[in-house]
Amino acid sequence: xxxxxxxxxxxxxxxxxxxxxxxxxxxxxxxxxxxxxxxxxxxxxxxxxxxxxxxxxxxxxxxxxxxxxxxxxxxxxxxxxxxxxxxxxxxxxxxxxxxxxxxxxxxxxxxxxxxxxxxxxxxxxxxxxxxxxxxxxxxxxxxxxxxxxxxxxxxxxxxxxxxxxxxxxxxxxxxxxxxxxxxxxxxxxxxxxxxxxxxxxxxxxxxxxxxxxxxxxxxxxxxxxxxxxxxxxxxxxxxxxxxxxxxxxxxxxxxxxxxxxxxxxxxxxxx
Ligand code: MF3
Ligand code: CO
Numbered sequence: 001x002x003x004x005x006x007x008x009x010x011x012x013x014x015x016x017x018x019x020x021x022x023x024x025x026x027x028x029x030x031x032x033x034x035x036x037x038x039x040x041x042x043x044x045x046x047x048x049x050x051x052x053x054x055x056x057x058x059x060x061x062x063x064x065x066x067x068x069x070x071x072x073x074x075x076x077x078x079x080x081x082x083x084x085x086x087x088x089x090x091x092x093x094x095x096x097x098x099x100x101x102x103x104x105x106x107x108x109x110x111x112x113x114x115x116x117x118x119x120x121x122x123x124x125x126x127x128x129x130x131x132x133x134x135x136x137x138x139x140x141x142x143x144x145x146x147x148x149x150x151x152x153x154x155x156x157x158x159x160x161x162x163x164x165x166x167x168x169x170x171x172x173x174x175x176x177x178x179x180x181x182x183x184x185x186x187x188x189x190x191x192x193x194x195x196x197x198x199x200x201x202x203x204x205x206x207x208x209x210x211x212x213x214x215x216x217x218x219x220x221x222x223x224x225x226x227x228x229x230x231x232x233x234x235x236x237x238x239x240x241x242x243x244x245x246x247x248x249x250x251x252x253x254x255x256x257x258x259x260x261x262x263x264x265x266x267x268x269x270x271x
Contacts, residue, residue: 108134224255
């Protein structure tokens with residue numbers, strides 16, 4: 001096989017456009033992705049148990065690693081563009097890509113978004129969830145409820161004949177009707193043998209050609225609304241990974257890997 005650079009070179013020679021068509025998955029491939037997704041769900045079950053005041057995000061990373069190993073899966077994040085951990089752990093104003101750290105200890109009243117991706121038999125499962133640490137206040141609870149509801153509103157639209165933008169619009173409506181803000185700089189994505197495949201799945205109606213893509217059976221995407229209390233804008237910290245809300249307001253992130261089937265949307269990242 002060619003290496004990436006050589007492929008690009010050949011494409012240039014032949015004057016063919018870069019591939020941006022989604023790769024549809026066969027029944028057999030979707031069965032493997034179901035298993036990959038189940039591993040992700042098992043890791044989330046362990047996270048739900050482990051998230052307690054006094055636990056560090058590094059502890060969570062270790063627990064996640066153990067569960068992945070138990071099911072013969074590996075982290076899809078470790079080493080991805082140099083990412084240094086097995087999962088992403090983002091606390092309060094941290095939105096995504098928070099790096100697990102021994103010094104980051106959870107306190108009652110925090111919320112933590114945990115993003116988990118694994119590779120299993122060549123395929124990726126990708127799912128994020130935001131958890132309450134002990135008792136949280138009503139503002140935080142509202143943020144979690146709305147963001148989860150927006151994810152499911154998006155998933156409901158993943159039916160044959162709809163377009164990607166129908167999911168984007170559904171997410172945005174739930175978030176904005178609740179007076180919250182949906183992040184624009186980060187999006188959902190196709191998923192399969194690669195963590196990030198076409199199409200892009202915006203969480204708002206924007207001008208993105210991928211929004212026009214008509215859904216077909218075998219399309220698999222990760223839908224992942226990222227929602228903030230005070231603004232849709234974000235900023236990246238000096239570690240060059242951690243993304244926070246620009247105004248330091250609370251944030252949440254819910255994500256599932258979803259297959260479009262003849263029988264409607266199938267969430268693959270379930271136990
Ligand atoms: N799960 C994230 C996504 O859906 C990717 C995590 S970034 C990584 O885009 F670098 F940690 F892998
Ligand atoms: Co994702």
